[in-house]
Amino acid sequence: MTIVNLTKRTAHFSFMALSILLIAACTTIGNEDDAPTLFTDFSQSADFALQKSEILTDPAKTEWALVTIQALTREGQYDIANSMIEELDTTKLTVQQQNHLLLLRAENNYAQNKIDSTLEIMKRIDKNAISKEATVHYLKLKAQLHIRQQETQQAVDTLLTLTPLLTVKEEQQYYNDTLLTQLSMLPSSTLDEQTEQKLPTASLSDQEMFVKGWYSLGSVYQRYKLRTNQLIQGVETWKGIYPNHPVINLMPTQLLNLSEAQPYTPNKIAILLPLTGRFKKPAQALQYGISNAFYNQTSLQNEQYANESSNPEQSEIVITGQFKTTPPNLSFFDTNKMTMQEIADQLHEQEFDFVVGPLLKPNIEHFLPLVTDIPVLALNSFPLDATGQASMTSSIHYAFPLSPEDEAEQAAELMFQNHHKMPLVFAPQSDFGKRASAAFEARWKALLDENNSNATNAVTYFYTKDVNYKNFLGKALKTDVSRRRAEQMKKMSAGRLKALAKNRGNTDGIYIIGKRSNIIFFKSFMSVVVNPYAKKIPLYASSRSHEMDLTNTQDKELEGLTFSDVSFLVNEDGEVNKKIQSIWPKQRYSTLRLFALGYDGYSLIDQLKHLQVIEGYQYQGLVGELNLDNNNTVNSHLTWATYDEDGELIEVTTPTSIK
Structure with a gap:
């Protein structure tokens, strides 16, 4: 056996060596010498693009080299892309090419979740020296960076600049959805301030009306998103005020099919948990999470109702209507002290209109067929049928597992x-x-x-x-x-x-x-x-x-x-984590994960219909980003992090492409 130790110098591919390797893998050469437009969705592969850059002379040679770098990043060949970037960095480039190369370097770093280095590179780009396609690409990357950094106002400002420049319908839809989500995360005072009538409408420019309209729509969505009837009225009122707003032609996904997304508003909620016996401690953690969500949601609704009652003029659009301020009745049932049949009989007799639980799979299997007429959010997976697929007994039954699988x-x-x-x-x-x-x-x-x-x-x-x-x-x-x-x-x-x-x-x-x-x-x-x-x-x-x-x-x-x-445990310095740790200190993380499951389980009650009806709708919970699949199972997208040399957590995501 021969062991070869490569030095850093010999391990680094030169641009020429890389060219030879990739050209050898290529079989045909195209006839067109013009490079595809950089920062667009072209079909050429990195191998093809590199071959073109080798056989042509400048200016086509450099343009094909830049296209090669974009293709390499798109194909996940980050190290090779970086080698080409470093090689091009030593050649003579125009001012525009220099800035395009910086943007390509930023994209390559972002695709590898190197957020800090991406931010530094972005600061060096001269926005006045790049093409219109590069400008769109730059704004997309900038917006996603702000979102990743939870810089909501900066993300909104960037998205408001980006969305009018988009021409592809799928991109317009994606970024309209993203913009509405970011707007709804701003403080209500910020939204109201932006929609105050400071000048007569006729005195506002098209751009000012565009921005004001978006803030107004964000305010409507934030205010009424859990009250579907009022949200429908609010959107219709908004359309009357802004009849020429561009977003009317492609409304955000969150505002579609609203009439079918009437949320559950139960008056009596049953919580089914094994509060005694072997699973007592896990059940108590879930119980604590459910109770905490119940009190937080009740407090928030009362606060919102009080604000609307005392200051209705603060918002541009105010829709009057019934606002439920009386919290539902919450009852806990110990599944170790009653059979599933006994619990089902009592739920029907006392007219409960929503159930959270059971927790244990055998109980779920026995319980669901007994309550096909009551909405249920089970805190585990559905039982499997003969083909190994999740088997739900009713369209109003949902499953919320947090499993190792x-x-x-x-x-x-x-x-x-x-x-x-x-x-x-x-x-x-x-x-x-x-x-x-x-x-x-x-x-x-x-x-x-x-x-x-x-x-x-x-x-x-x-x-x-x-x-x-x-x-x-x-x-x-x-x-x-x-x-x-x-x-x-x-x-x-x-x-x-x-x-x-x-x-x-x-x-x-x-x-x-x-x-x-x-x-x-x-x-x-x-x-x-x-x-x-x-x-x-x-x-x-x-x-x-x-x-x-x-x-x-x-x-x-x-x-x-x-x-x-789960999301909130990875964000160790986050406000939610600190608050929970302060009111329930020195708990094992395994216990806090169950707390998060219980908290999100209750919070999902008024979100399930939105998740079920509105395509692409997601809910950010303590567990993570939640959505609903075709089998009525809530999927939890967990958060990923890496320990650095100091033992600090660096949050990461899957390798990212710019949409």
Whole structure:
């Protein structure tokens, strides 16, 4: 075995070497010499574009090189794109080309979730020196950066500049939806201030009317989004005030099909939880989350009603109508003390009109057929039918699971979008580990089939409580075989050959399902087992790895680990996290996850119809971004974060493209 140690200099591809490699892979040359317009959705591949840049002379040569960089980023070949950017950076470029190259560099960094470096590059771009297509691209990237940074006002300002420049219907729809969402997140005082009639309407320019109209629509949506009848009236009134506003031709998705999205407004809500017995503690965490959401929502509604009653003139559009200020009656049922039949009989007898729960799958399976006439949000998955598909018994029944299987599937999606080709899964030898790893493997296989990928199937290795981490990793990564071969070669050469064990060459990512202690041991033994000169294998983990660091050392030991968790726990410095930690301190993260599930479970009651009827509608909860699939199951998109060298969390998302 020969081990070659590459220096940084020899490992860096020169532009010429890269050109030769890519040209060799190409088979045909097109006849057209004009490069496609940069920052548009062209069809040419990176290989084709690079070939063009090699056979032509300037100015076409440089334009094709810039197109190649855009194509490489789009294809996920970030390192090669960066090599070309650095090479072009040393050549003579026009002022416009220099700024286009900066924008391409920013896009390449953004696609890899390098937010800080993207922001720095964006500051260097001269907006007056770029093409109109580049301007649109720049504004799209700027808007998404502001949204990622939760800079709502800046995002609104950028989107108001961007949306009039768009010409493709799908893009117009996406950014109209995004703009309304961002507007609704502004303080109501800001929206009202922007819609005050400071000048006669006839004195306002078209641009001023455009901006004012958007703020007014945002105010209507924010004020009435949970009161469908008033929202419908408010939108119609708005159209009468702004009959020529461009958004009328493509209204945001949130405002479509409103008549079918009348929310549930129950008067009596039953909460079904196992409040005694084995699952008492998890049930109490859910109960606390549900109760907290109930009191917060009641307080918010009363405050909003008081503000509207005392200051109706503050908003440009005020729709009068019934406003429910009496909170619903909340009753908790212990599913360990009553049978499902007994509970169903009591719910019908006392005319309950909504149910949250049950929690346990056997109870869900027995309960749902008994209450087909009552809306139910079960706090777990639906039972499966003979084909393995979720089986709901009524269109008014919904499921809200927070399961390791869902988490594993999202890990597979992230690793696939991060361009891993052969992932390994390390899972505990238990029913939990088998279910989660099977979900990862199945989702990974589906992604391969959907994308005609040449990546290989995921492979799972199970570990036990008393696992020998060194031996386990040696077998999983095949370094034990490599080490034996290295020792044999060393003996054959009478000790003259120095060889290092080589890890399994096609393993480029590992998903670990385990507790924090497992992760720390795996990570520390990786440095012993894996060739130190080889590229580090990225490690991903489930939420089980995320715990409160009471020693102030463990987070630093997990440097580089990427994990998923419910949204509010990842945002450690967020206001929601701080508030919950203050009123319910020193709780395990596993308990707080159930709190979040309960909180969102109650909060979803008046959101379910919107999720069910309005295409593309999403709700941001404590768990994460929530939507509803065709089987009435609430899907939770968890948040991902990575530990840096100081043990601090850096929030990440899947590799991002500019829409």
